[in-house]
Amino acid sequence: MRARNVALLMTAALIVYLVLLAGRAVALFQAGGAAGILLGIGVLLLPLLGIWIVVTTWRSGIRIQQLSRRLDAEGALPDVSDLPRRPSGRVDxxxxxxxxxxxxxxxxxxxxxxxxxxxxxxxxxxxxxxxxxxxxxxxxxxxxxxxx
Known part of the structure; x- marks a missing residue:
């Protein structure tokens, strides 16, 4: 499976999790009381933080992919295929x-x-x-x- 497909799958799973977490925050708000509202705010911050992380990660990945394509078009993409490797596949x-x-x-x-x-x-x-x-x-x- 290509790395992009894995990233899309993981992002979709994270979004589902964040939606469920936001639902818990709403339930805490509806429960009322100071403790419920404060906990609801805390739980709601987690999905907001998660969304911000996903968006910035995807933006960064897209920009890096653009640079990669540009280097490839220029024939300057790094090539380490000729470097010796360990049995694990990592470069020596x-x-x-x-x-x-x-x-x-x-x-x-x-x-x-x-x-x-x-x-x-x-x-x-x-x-x-x-x-x-x-x-x-x-x-x-x-x-x-x-x-x-």
Whole structure:
């Protein structure tokens, strides 16, 4: 199953859960009393927070997909298929570090080019540092949006 289909399925399940949670909040409001209303407000905040997280995650994913398509059209999409892999399928650590160093050098040479930041984010990802990969990809998205 493609990653997008899994994301759609998970989003649909989350929306159902959030609707049910909002229904519980309404029931607490209808129960009345200070405790019921306060609990209802607290429970209602959870679906609102969930919706905000889903919307921002989808927006980010769509923007990253746009960058990916643009790089692919330019023939510059990162390719690590030739790097050696462990039995688990992950890129060998030394090879990932070498590939990372080359991407970091690209960013240092052209710090305002979103393409370098995109590739650096990809390098962080194959090195297993997902937090830095997300931060770096946000930088790529921000720089690309400034190009327009």
């Amino acid at each position: 650590r030394e090879a990932a570090d070498g590939w990372f160093d080359a991407r970091r050098a690209e960013v240092e040479a052209a710090p305002e080019d979103w393409r370098g930041w995109y590739k650096l984010a990809y390098a962080y990802d194959i090195a297993g540092d997902r937090r830095r990969a997300r931060e770096t990809m946000r930088k790529a998205v921000d720089l690309e949006s400034q190009d327009h």
